[in-house]
Amino acid sequence: MKDSILVLNSGSSSIKFALYDGDGPGLPIIGYGQVSGIGTTARLQAFGRDNAAVVDLQLQKGCNHAQAMLALVDWGRTREASSSVIAVGHRVVHGGELFDTPVQVNKQVLDQLDTLNPLAPLHQPHNLEGIRILAKLLPNLPQVACFDTAFHSTLPKLARQFGLPSDLYERGIRRYGFHGLSYEYMAETLPGVIGAEAAAGRVIVAHMGNGVSMCGMIEGRSVVTTMGFTALDGLPMGTRCGDLDPGIILYLLNELEMSSAQIAELLYEQSGLLGMSGISSDMRVLLQSNATSAREAINFFVYRINRELGAMTATLGGLDALVFTAGIGEHSAPVRRRICELAAWAGIKLDTRANESHTLRISAADSTLPVWVVPTREEWMIARHTYRLLSSH
Secondary structure, X not given: OOOEEEEEEEOOOOEEEEEEEOOOOOOOEEEEEEEEOOOOOOEEEEEEOOOOEEEXXXXXXXXXXXXXXXXXXXXXXXXXXXXXXXXXXXEEOOOOOOOOOOEEOOHHHHHHHHOOHHHOOOOHHHHHHHHHHHHHHOOOOOEEEEEOXXXXXXXXXXXXXXXXXXXXXXOOOOOOOOOHHHHHHHHHHHHHHXXXXXXXXXXXXXXXXXXXXXXXXXXXXXXXXXXXXXXXXXXXXOOOOOOOOHHHHHXXXXXXXXXXXXXXXXXXXXXXXXXXXXXXXOHHHHHHOOOHHHHHHHHHHHHHHHHHHHHHHHHHOOOOEEEEEHHHHHHOHHHHHHHHHHHHHHOOOEOHHHHHOOOOEOEOOOOOOOEEEOOOOHHHHHHHHHHHHHHHO
């Protein structure tokens, strides 16, 4: 069998996976899937490279992450391709100042990454748990951690700072940025899509999924981004609030007498599109709703994107291309249309038919600023990092 790379993204209630052919040109995908509903009604689903279903298996009710990972490994052992897995690459949200490149995982690395759990409490502990569980099941299989913060290591110090005493910056309170694997893929892919000259210029990428952020790049390097010390900052998201006056936290603590745990639940789980609409965190559901609150949530989402677009354009000193990616960015024509309409100040003219058809370029021929829709491939980036790291060793 050909060597293959397994990619895992361990979350709070799911384990997403993808398998890539390490001997094929460009690391072609072999299959993908997920274990969903961990802790409740767990279900293992897998699909081939042609999107055809390979397995749909109901797991033991209430199974935990360890049981879910064991079920995935046991099922994988029944597949011919699994015997060829030479390494596993993991998405790890936070590398902090410790890691700005992928790293092969050992106990020391895991212990260092544990110290970053408070900076990404929704993701980091689950990312690391997946690594630990797999290490017990397959102790001789190399595992590689790839970080969502690494791409933003090029941010200038000025863009990393907050208005706090300098000693806190030295203690790690600084802007890290996230969705780096997505932006890294864009930086490498865009020259072949929008042209080398435009890609080397001033580009803003809007990564709009359940998590939402924007990144301004010059010559394919991160110069400014919306997320900061944690993945709460910046734009409103599915359940996260985004940009927030820090005085609100003090008010919630002192006047409303909320605990830190209650505030964390509010900011991470009960805000954003879900909190504002009172209906759903899913943009598709809100777009189909006639409720005033749904409309207001969408309006706020679009307003904030436009506000950040203006601020980033000023920071970059101009703009040569705007790119949409991730779930909402790739699939929601209405949201893209509304953002582009608000951004007419940038010289954007939308090609309505192209936008509705989700073509690569959705701006009109006479648009001053070209606008693109480019699917992201974060899992592929992890597979490539993993393969390259092992090859270098």
